[in-house]
Amino acid sequence: MTYVIAQPCVDLKDKACVDECPVDCIYEGPRKMYINPDECVDCGACEPVCPVEAIFYEDSLPDELAAYAAVDREFFAADPSPGGAGSAGVAEADHPVVAAEPVRATG
Template sequence: MAYVVTAPCFGCKYTDCVVVCPCDCFREGEQMLYIAPDECTDCDACRAECPVDAIYYEDDVPEAWKEFVPLNREMAEICPSIVDRKEPNARRDANS
């Protein structure tokens, strides 16, 4: 099991969660972040840091967002690792 990034991250990409991850399991996609499930140690550090409440333990992902479980696995294999804080997407900030 692992933590999963879900719908609220789409279009914002806050990276507060990335900098607290002790195993560097976050990946950066074009529109959102993903967690590499085979690298996640379930430490729970990232969940509390997410300002949009997008991160859930795999078993706790809301039913409406269950498709994000396999999406994180799939995208983590092709997206580059991210370990440093970056500015969030301007589009999401402007809509906040």
């Protein structure tokens, strides 16, 4: 099991989780942050700092957000261990589930 960043992060990428992650496994997409399940060490440091409460332990995802476990896994399917988020930059595209979310106004 691993931690998952779910729908509340879409269009509200605060990135406090990135600063807390000791293994650099939180990657940035255009609209959402993603936790690489192959790199996450399940430390939980990211969860309490998320201001929108978007981070859940995979087994604790609410039913309405359960699809986001697959979203994070599938986001890394082509490159399961890209080698650390710090050097990756922003991904070119989000997972299709995220891309299909209505755009939320920010600020």
